[in-house]
Amino acid sequence: MVQATLTISSKNYSSWSLRGWLLCRLAGLDFEEKPVSIDDPGTRQELLLLSPTVRVPRLAHDGVEVWDTLAIANYLHDTFPDAGMFPADRKARAHCRAISGEMHSGFFNLRSALPMNIKARHAAFKVFSGARPDIAHVKEIWGDCLRAYGGPFLFGDAPSVADAMFAPVCTRFRTYAVELEPPLAAYCRTIFDWEPMRDWEAAAMAEPDEMAELEVEF
Template identity: 70%
Template sequence: MAQATLTISSKNYSSWSLRGWLLCRMAGLDFKEVLVELDEDARQELLLLSPSVLVPRLTHGDVTVWDTLAIAEYLNEIAPDSGLWPADIAVRARCRAVSGEMHSGFYNLRSALPMNLKARHERFKIFSGARPDVERVKAIWTECMEASGGPWLFGAAPTVADAMYAPVCTRFRTYAVELEPELAAYSETVLSWPLMVEWTEGALAEPEEIIELEVEF
């Protein structure tokens, strides 16, 4: 098997790094983590989405892929039995749709509720522009859970969709977003997932001097 590396950034702040890392672990890929240090130059390049510091970035042999959904598709090709996507074609299409929606949308939610695993607010006022995004996430979760029966969005095991929405679960916890009981149960399923516990432990261990980003990446 070719040597694999996954370039990531802060485990506390980078939701896209979390998604890529979860996908690689779900696929059973043996990889080495490479951390982009958040000095001021790297911070500016990340905020500008510079091609030289795109994260997450998976390098596997001669293959380099950096877009999160492209990473998911590549991993599905090399590990087709890993269950990243549901087996049923119709369910798989829906899983791709809700994953793509997170991948390309929810800008106001990202801006208003940046990922910060070290923070916890007892109360937090969400500005009006982000509320439709929050409600849309709740609607997606509700529709998926009603169709699949849970405990994950598409049934008994996590899929790409759960990796895509995992950072949202952390945001809802950080900013005390109220959830209906069934959605709170889903969020707790994600947050107590051993992979999420492992990532969170790494985030909490990061040094305090890491610069908090003003824009989610």
């Protein structure tokens, strides 16, 4: 069996590590986690929200090394085509790729104003005005997908790359008490009930609190 290693950083704070990890679980890949210290400069850059393209998460598999979450998604899809990471229907698959790419390259104001912190709960958080259009657009994307494909995941009965890409947003909305319409709240519950997500969150809750500087006011 080919040994695979996924390099990740904080499970509590690192949205990009979460995405890469969920993608590996979605593909059915048997992999070993390789955590890196938050004192590593590249890791801190990623945790401090300055870049989605640092080399964490990083997957090593069968002589290949690949980083960046969408590159990992495409590599895993190519390697495990029967895993169903993208919808089988051509139109739905294109839609899935489009919103996954949008999550990857956009929504900077949302990410910076609502940093991922799985342990935290802020019942009355004033959302920075610049993040509100991003929040509205996420809601629009989710609503469109749930109506078009019937839920409970964004593209129907099974999770896809898009769900892995948007899962950290569900945690952000919960942390900062972002109000959601019932279908969108139900979608977030689906993500939280997804077995890989439960496993990640349990590990995040057990992680030491080490990044106080991520508590930024906007």
